[in-house]
Amino acid sequence: MFTFRDVLRPSYDVVIIGAGGHGLAAAYYLARDHGITNVAVLEKGYIGGGNTGRNTTIIRSNYLTPEGVKFYDESVRLWQDLGEDFDLNLFYSTRGHYTLAHTDAAMRTMRWRAEVNKHFGVRSEAVDAAFVARGIPSIDMSCGGHAPILGALFHEPGAIARHDAVAWGYGRGADRRGVEIHQQTEVTGIRVTGGKVVGVDTNRGHIAAPKVLCAVAGYTPRLLDMVGLKTPIYIHPLQAMVSEPVKPWLDPIIVSGSLHVYVSQTARGELVMGASLDPYELHQSRSTLDFVEGLSAHMLDMFPFLSEVKVNRQWAGLSDMTPDFAPIMGVTPVEGFYLDAGWGTWGFKATPVCGKTMSQTVATGRNHPLIEGFTMDRFARYQLTGEKGAASVGH
């Protein structure tokens, strides 16, 4: 699927650090839309082995801030013909997405999000309990008697996709256009001279490059240390788990902020489930029994008939969190060093639009208009882009 690259050349026009969905998408659009193909994508592990392959694959645009809604809406638009673009089946499946509200306060947030969404042409509606009961006939509307469902935010375009294929599709598309993808190639240093990026050091030698894009999720702070930049990014693990395959019974995607659950059923019948962040900083992708117990208990509140279903696997990824739950993207104070980070627990859905906007930002040296609310300098201006209310689960 990819050209094997055994020679690292001494220089490239652009070096992209991280061959996850975001890095490969940027490489793909740099080559396809901007004709920049003298590009190396460096990956210390393997393609899509980080958070691209660890998320719960949910795609939605029902955010809270105008900046967020516009950005994610463009992403959902890009998702639609991506499979055709790649000539690869992404198993993109539009399911409808319910964010359940168990309290009056949650209903108020759902109405708020619905109004912002509709203002920007995104199909979201605040719906009542009867609508939820019709849409999810198998759910216990009382949630075990202690968290009755009052209503929901229903987001019709909500979808899931096969996450590995997204990385492979972007990677193959970039590869075919001449971009070099170097796996098992770890960046050990970034050289900056006179405030400008001049190249990167790797475990396979030095590469000169006037432009470097950093798209490494949970490893972002370590890369930023190499160029001497400070950001609010902090790292917590995020765990997820998947059940054994069962008959198809759950069509929509269900999220409950109060019960800390998001769940969907894949095309092969597995339930993919996630919850909130682990509660303290850790740079390890270890799994805990606490997590499985807590999440299973909340799953059973909603769907008690699952009590005999087995959990097949659990795993974790390192989330690069920000204080306002919005990403940190674009140009940085180091000339030629571009950042696509702060993707915390919400990055998969944004893969196409990140590739699109970051490729333009790298090609022109100026932030794409869609990412202006996400720039690094917003913190010094105290102009945060408060997206916490649109996070899947309470944090």
Add this chain to the structure above:
Amino acid sequence: MEFAYGGEVRVSPDPDTCSDAQWSAYVFNRSGSPGLKYEWWCHTASGYWFIALRDTANDVVLRTLPAAAAREGLPPVTGSGAAMGSAAAEGATLGGVP
């Protein structure tokens, strides 16, 4: 959770004399890379807040100090948990306790 995490121990600049940039850096920026960090932890059953020196790369606690140590000045942190060898091996895990 027997223990609750309260974030890294950070020293505030003097708000009357520091620049706007220093203040926003203090408010928002974090030391995101893994390493030995002094952190606030609370023993939830007793409500006792204390400081733990923890290696965030491998979740090993190397020592604990009373909260007053934040005012009196914390001993400097050098090296990594791995480099401290036997000290790390003797450490216990706070976060791993359910």
